Each structure stands twice: as C-alpha cells, then as structure tokens.
Amino acid sequence: MVSISLEQVGVSLGRRTVVRNASATFRAGTLAGIVGPNGAGKSTLARAMLALVPHIGRILVDDAEVATMPRAELARRVAYLPQGQTLHWPLTVERLVELGRLPHLAPMSRIGDADGAAIERAIARADIAALRERVATELSGGERARVLLARALAVEAPALIADEPLASLDPGHQIDVMELLHGEARAGALVIAVLHDLTMAARYCDRLVLIDRGTIVADGTPAEVLTPANLKSVYGIDARVELAGDWPTVTALGRSR
C-alpha cells in the first residue's frame, strides 16, 4: 500500500521560493486534488514529489526519500502525467503507450510478454483500442489526453501524479478523465491530480489540498476546503458554494472587494 509523505518541504526556483513548509501524507486508495490559483506552486509541488526539482525537507515514497532514490525505482513507484500535451515526434498511439514500460526495461532490451500485457491493460482502461494505429499528434485534444493517460497507466505504478489532466478539455472529456482517475483510486492506487476546475475537483476527489503562494492553507474533504472564506482569501473571489448531492459546487460571483 503506497504512500507519499511530505515533511516541511520547500522548493525554490532560482531566487524565488515557490513552495514553503508543505507537510501532508497521501495514502493508497485516495484521489487527492491539489488546487489553488495560478502560480500558487501546485505543479512545482507535484514535480518535487517526483524529484524533478530540488527541495528541502523530506519527501518519502513509502519509507524511501525520493531525493536519493534511483530514478528508475521512483518511476516504477510513481507514474507521472506531465502538464500539457506536447509530443515532439509523431509516434503511433501504441508506440506512445509502450513508453510507459520504460522504467521496467534495461537499455537496448526488447518489450517482453509482461510489458505487452500491461500495455494492453492500459489501452483497455483508457478505452483507446480504436486509436492504437493512429498517429498521436493527429488526435483531438480529448483523444490525446486519454492516450497520454494510458501511457501513464502502462507504468502500472501504485501511485500516479497527474498535472492538470483536464487542461483544454471540454466538459465531456473532463468527466471521462476524472472517471478514469477515480476508478484507479477505487482500485487501490494513490492518485494525486493538480486541478483548476473546483467543481470537478469537488465532484471526484476524496480530499483536496488548497495551496496559496506556496503554502498549504487547507487540507481536507472538498466540503471542508471549498468554503466561501477560503475561496475569498485564496482566489480573491466571492463565490457561492452549494451542495449538489454529496459534493459542493462552486459558482464564482465576482472579484471580492
């Protein structure tokens, strides 16, 4: 059962401190959302969990520090879906999903049967079998998002960090992606997603971590975190928060004065 723990984590990019004194523990079977305004440090915190930026404090995956863990070992434990959909070469969908098996392969080795089976499972879970022969750079934004998610799922890591997986997706595709992430968490994975859409975050996440100017200012269930007071102090907006079923919906009314 995987867990990711942050102990007083700080991250500086150049001379600017982007994350300050962040502490939290994420456990398996949870879909956790990291929310906050633009430039709050959400993506930097996610990147720190993958040792992609240097940090102070301790970040542990299970009991091992990410800063000293071999990259391939960390990659086998935590899969990552980076922000954006940039692909530098026009690979086929199947070839792209295959990249997810890289942490399990030695240099110059071939894809084995176990890798092939993992690729097929990822393709099935993301429901992209019909796209497998297509060139990934020629897909629509929604199709490409599912394909990139399948690539991350093909790692078959116990934890997945997705950085803005809903960016530039229409509501239908947003629901598809969130359903998929939610399903992974229900199946026992730890899923951490950096999100901007607060209603989507509230609808699907078990837990939200609200960040403001690099500091975690609230951590709890969506109803605990998405309060009008928090939204006012962090986003600078007046918002109406209503319960729709079990989750809150957020309507921004305007800039708070």
Added chain:
Amino acid sequence: MTISRPLLIAGLIALTLAAAIGSILFGPVHLSLARMIAAFTGHGDRIATTILLELRLPRMLLGLGVGAMLGLAGAALQGYLRNPLAEPSVLGTSNAASLGAVAALYFGLAALHPVVLPVLAVLGALLSLAGLSALAGRSESPLTLILAGIAIATLATAGVSLALNLSPNPFAAMEIMTWLLGSLENRSFEHVWIAYPCIAIGGLLLLWDGRALDALTLGEDGAQALGVDLRRTRIRLLLGTAIGVGGAVAVSGAIGFIGLIVPHLVRPLTDRSPSAILVPSAIGGAALLTFADVAVRLIDTRNELKLGVVTAFLGVPVFLIHLMRERRLW
C-alpha cells in the same frame, strides 16, 4: 509508408553491400574482374593487389564507417535535441575536429606522420566537448546545448578562417581548402585503424540511449519521470558524438549533410520513434556516403571532385522535397 523493421534493415544492408561492391569495382584504373578475384585470393599481380587492398579496400571501409557514424550521430542528435534539423555540426564537434586537422596542416605537423592530422582532429573534437560542457552547464534544455554548440562551431570556423587568412603560402592554403572539402581518396589502413575504434566506441555510446531518446518525446520532465537519467544520457550522447564524429571527420575531412539527410530519408519508413531510426540511419549513412564516394570517381571532371561537395548537393533535393511536403505542394 512504414515498412517492417527486418525488411527495412535487410533492404538497407543490400544497398550498403551494393555500394561497397561498387567502391571496390570502380576507380580511375580499370581492373578486370579476373584480376580482382586473383588479387583477393592472393594470386594477383602487384599493381592490382596494391590498388585493391591498399587503396580501394580501406577507402570502402572508411566510406562505410564514416557514413554510418555520421548517419547515426545525426539520428541520435535529432532525437535528443528534438529537432529534425540537428546534425553533428550543431554541437560544433565536426567543426572543432576540422580545426584540429587544419592546425596540423597549418603548422606542418601533418607532414611528420600520417596519424598526426587525424589524432589532432580527434583531440579537437574532445576539446569541443569540454567547451560545450562548460558553456551549457548543468542545464538539460536542448536550446542551451544548441546555443553552446553554435558558439563552439563559430569559434572553430573562425579559427579555420584565420588559418586560411594567415597561411604561410598558397600551397598551405590550398592544402587546407582541399582537406576541408572532404575526401576518402588516398586513405590507407592506418586511417582505418584510427577511425574504426573511435566509430565503434562512439556508435555504442549513441545506441545505448535509444529508449531515453524515445522518452524525450514527452519532454524532459516526462522522460525523467520514466526513469531516464538525463544527465548521464547527455554525457553519453556528447561523448559518443565527440569520439565517433571526431574519429570519422579526422580521416575524411569535413563531410556535411549525411547526418542531416539520412535520418530524414529513413524516418518515414519507420514508426518515427527516435530509437527506431538509429540503426537504419547508421546503415543508410554507410550506403549513401559510399555511393557518393563511388559517384566522385565516376563523374568525369577536370579537377578532382570532392566528396563533401557531392554530399552537399545531395542535401538540396532532400530538403526541397521536405519543403514541398510542408507547403502541401506534394
């Protein structure tokens, strides 16, 4: 038009064999097939044996080795820098190797022993690597590396120009110019023994990171999150390019465009992933350079046609085709 990998490799090997046979068959002196067979079986006359074993055979081997290295380095650099216009000169390696060789010619060191020029060329390439590392620092950005490479290439080219400018006499300048045009003429097995170990080491280093190059399709963060150690990948890639291309340029002179055009020629026949074009680019480079070297011998010109000139002309139609495709004219 993707074709199966075994078929592609087999086709390219067949092309390379044809080029290699052409390189043995054709030359300024016509040799009958019977004389050639006799020379290869140890029963030939002295002239035929000398021409075949001491001139055409090393020339063929160098054509194959140098072409393979340039093609492979171009493919690896295009993958690493995620830039289809990358080639060995983008890192300044081949320019620095040229400067080393030009220094050997300028100071008259090349006359001391045939190995001095290639050795200085390899040293030039290795020095450029040190300069590149110092300029690019720890940044993993391809742009930083390209900028550092352009700085090295510009400096090396300026050094070559200075040598030409200050050359002590017209003959020295002519010697430098002739070398810069690139050729495999009059090369011996000494050149083979210098180039091949460099090409073997460089080639292995470049082939090692095929999967890392594929992962870079997702960008630097994406690749690192898949377990790729970008720092080590970069060290292997730069070392492989410096040693391999340095060794190749050391014996052939400055031969451009092979590293640029061969990956473009083979990419449409593969699944377009960077790792899939490495080996085909090496074999294709061997075939193309050897064919170009045969063409140099067959095209009748008043002055000797240089290999670097032919490869430069080969680059033009390839890029015109790409331009037409980009503009959807073809």
